[in-house]
Amino acid sequence: MARAKSACEFVAERDESRCVKCQACVRVCANDVHSYDGDTGALFSDYSKCAGCHFCEDICPTGALTIRRNLSDTRENANWTKDYIYKIIRQSENGGVLLTGMGNDRPYRNYFEHIVLNASQVTNPSIDPLREPMELKTFIGRKPDRIEFSGAGKSGGHVLKQKIPPQIELESPIMFSAMSFGSISLNACKSLAKAACDFGVCWNTGEGGLHSELYPYSDRVIVQIASGRFGVNPDYLQRAAALEIKVGQGAKPGIGGHLPGEKVSEEISITRMIPAGTDALSPAPHHDIYSIEDLRQLIFALKEATGYVKPVGVKIAAVHNVAPIASGIVRAGADFITVDGIRGGTGAAPAAIRDNVGIPIELAVAAVDQRLREEGIRNQASLIAAGGFRTSADIVKAIALGADAVYIGTSALISLGCHVCQKCYTGKCNWGIATQDPYLTRRLNPEIGARRAYNLLRAWSLEIKEMLGGMGINAVESLRGNREQLRGVGLSELELKILGIKHAGESW
Amino acid sequence: MMKINAEGMHYRVLNEKIRGALESGLTDISIEGVCGQRYIGAGLKKNGVCITANGIPGNDLGVFMDGPEITVHGNVQDGAGNTLNSGRIIIHGSSGDLLGHSMRGGEIFVKGDVGYRVGIHMKEYKDFYPVIVIGGSARSFLGEYMAGGMIILLGLKKDRRIAGDFLGTGMHGGAIYARGGPDGCQLGKEVKVFKVDGNDKEKIRKYAERFAEYFGYASEEILKEEFFKIVPITHRPYGKIYTY
Known part of the structure; x- marks a missing residue:
């Protein structure tokens, strides 16, 4: 046999x-x-x-x-x-059921590889980011419909009339995606959390709760509220910089999570707040969310519980109907939407789901941004794209397609040593990342890990500045949704239409 | 004690008043004219606080709450005690759906009936042990995905069967106690019905006495009838479905 x-x-x-x-x-x-x-x-x-x-x-x-x-x-x-x-x-x-780890490895078309960027020549000057100020600062949260100023303030300047809704301030439009303590080791969490704090961006707990050793990094943590509500209590909500309701994940749209009992160690049990050794089942739906109205109820329950001082967002997987769903989410009161594409990673997912369900993030971001603009509600929520960003150029393209910021997961783990072997679900990660075995986790020194993850953020941010400067743009804000900076190569008319870009060779 | 008249008041204003009262050191708050305001007591974290709500609170009463006691003179809508961490909710009436969703700790006492999917995904952890006591009957999907804690179903009115169908579907922890047994209810395939033992009886007695005290019943009358427990046959219902 x-x-x-x-x-x-x-x-x-x-x-x-x-x-x-x-x-x-x-x-x-x-x-x-x-x-x-x-x-x-x-x-x-x-x-x-x-x-x-x-x-x-x-x-x-x-x-x-x-x-x-x-x-x-x-x-x-x-x-x-x-x-x-x-x-x-x-x-x-x-x-x-065949399990697998990391993001989709099937050869679906990667649109980033069929999109090229613009640069200034003769008629408009490019900017040298080494000499000129170049702004990557990004604010995640609801923006007012309009801004008005009243008279002179104390220092002689104008005073903003509106109260600006809560925002998180990022030094660069790159954050670390939701990866729970449980899917990755505490040393991996610490590495990313410290790098995010040092650089001035955010990291995300995933649905695994917040370990007490990560409290020092809670100023810059986005905490997830998932269907299992693991680790969710008032403390957890109060500590966070922002809250994210996890509805879906790019690697496994439509299905729940399942941390088998053998992986629920004493430490994991403390942060998830369940007894050690029991299965941690995250059901596919939130049992209090069966509609957009129900989602609104949970968004406002979270706002009530935290006094309206933190942005509350919703994370969904990019699926066929993503644009209308995103519109519903914005109307439900979300301050940001996270859309995770088909190449989004995971610690464990059925291979059949990971490899076949969802749509690429490039198309999803373009469709969502377009829809929200058409409906005149784009300002009401920030759009965070996730799912397979491999280089700074992918990020620049995603922002030009309409994203405010991106989440990186796999590339962040690669900075810590990951070689994308896709065996995360076995819990035997030799690099000390996707494992809880103390013999393995101690291989990842969180100080060194933090430095490497920080280096990645720094390198990509420098590259983004270079690309912006080349386009003659000095602030990432001016790139957002600026699809004229993009051209398709070898794409069909329909693909270009969905992406909202012209083909290479077409002028303004 | 502080009195709030909530008539025509938006939930956001009402909750601000409650939070303000607690911050000023008050521990006893009475709200009149409650009519559909959502999120009453949302995320409140304080022990030794009593809130009385007269009327009908809206959805998500006491969501994420950690410590306070809320007494409701009236019915409650859906999602009361959603993700409750600790504290107590006493309902002198009936409850809508989803009571005690994902609650990790605390206690909920309901004098009357409860709706669908009550106690769904309840879980326990160390000193946290969530308990729901229901005086009347429950609709379908009681204790679905339940991972810990206890639901006591008294069925005092006997005007219909004690629970609906799919009782304990996906249940992998905790226990549901039904007075007189779950006759006529379709059970989830993950659970079985057993007779109660001495330990169970002691737990039931403790909570039945409290129930009787809150709502003016004689606990001996409640305890006269035999109880049955509905518990999962395995703690790992989905343990063997993967190929590594």
Whole structure:
């Protein structure tokens, strides 16, 4: 009978001439790929267990290990690829739902790769961000319909008549997406939280509650209120900079979350406020939200509970009807909307859902921004895009398509060491990120992690300034929804229409 | 004691008045003319506070509340005690749907009947142990997804079956006690009915006495009839559905 064992995706090639048999690889691999035979002094590798995370390769002091794709292949077949064949073999063994981690890895069209940016030439000057002030400051929250000023203030200036609704102030339009303590380690949470505070952006608890060791970073935390209401109490709501009702997630639109009991350790149980060892089930719907009116009820329950001083947002997955849904959410009173596209990541999701449900964030952001503008309510909520931002250029394009800011998850984890092996759900992350095993989590030093995540924010912010300057724009505010700065390459008329952009070669 | 006349008052103003009163050190607040105002007591975090509401509070009474006691002389609408952390809600009337949704701690006593999906996703944690005591009967989906805590269903009026259908669907923790048993109710596939033991009886007695005291019943009369408990057969109903 076929066995999943033969499905090994990777091989760890050992260069015997370099290997000094220090056994570091044996000690570090949480998947037990490597073993040492004391009698013969030989090292063995069971490739079938290899996740392809490259940790042993990185730690090998003599560079003796190389992780490569397993070239053993099934007969070439455009339909029955090795991947599909082995998925069926694995499922035949226990009849379960196939789990996976990270974002969608299917080759759906990535529109960012078919959009190019503009730059100034001759007729308008570009700006040198190294010499000129360049503003990336972004405010997330409801903006008034109009602003009026009255007479002279104390210092002689004008005084704003309106009371501006609560905002969160970001030094750059990049935030860390919702990743719960539970899906990632406390050291990973600390790294991101500290980086966000140091840089002046926000991080997000996910639906796992707020660990007391993260309280020092709560000035810049967005806390989630999800269907399971784990860890949600008045303290949690009061500490936060902003609140986010989690309705959906790009990696698993329409389905709930499930943290199996074996992963609910003593520490996890404290922040989620459930007994250790019990399943943490986040039902697919919020049981108090079956309509836009119900959503409004929860938004205002949260505003009442926190005295109307924090923005309250709603996160949804990008699905077919995303634009009208977003309109409903704004009308329900949300101060910001988060839309998570089909490439959004996860700690665990059924592969069938992750790989097939939802729409790309590029199209969703364009559609939502367009709809809200048409309805004259775009100012009433900020739009945060999430789901697969790999470079600063993706972010610039998303903002020009209409986003106020973006959430980054996968790229933030890559800054901490993640190699996107997609095995987060096993809880055996060798990089100490998607695991709660103390032997593994201590590999991630939160001080170093924070510095690396900070560096990523800094690097991308510098690049965004460069691109803005090239376009002759000196504030990211002027880029938002500025689709004239974008041109499509190789896109159909319909795609261009949905994105609201012209094709390359068309002038203003 | 502070008296507030809530007639025609927006919930936001009413809640501001309540918060203001608590901040000024008052611990006893009586609200007259309550008529549909939502979120009364939302997110209040203070022990030793008593709020009396005369009339009919709107949805989400005591949502996210942590500590205070609210007594309602009248019925309540949907979502009372939603995500309650601690405190007490005593309802001298009936409740709409979704009473005690996701409550983690605290107590809710209802003299009359309750609507659909009551006690859904209740959970317990360490010293937090949520309890709902219902004098009348419940509609369908009582205790759905329930992960902890206790619901006591007294069915005192006996004018219809004690609960609706899908009782305890998806339940994986906690217990529902039904006076006289859940006769005629369709149970969720995750639960079974058992006779109560000494421990259960002690718990039921404690809360039945409190119920009798709040609403003027004789606890002996309530306790005369036999109780049955509805509990999950597994704490991991979805433990074996994944391929790793």
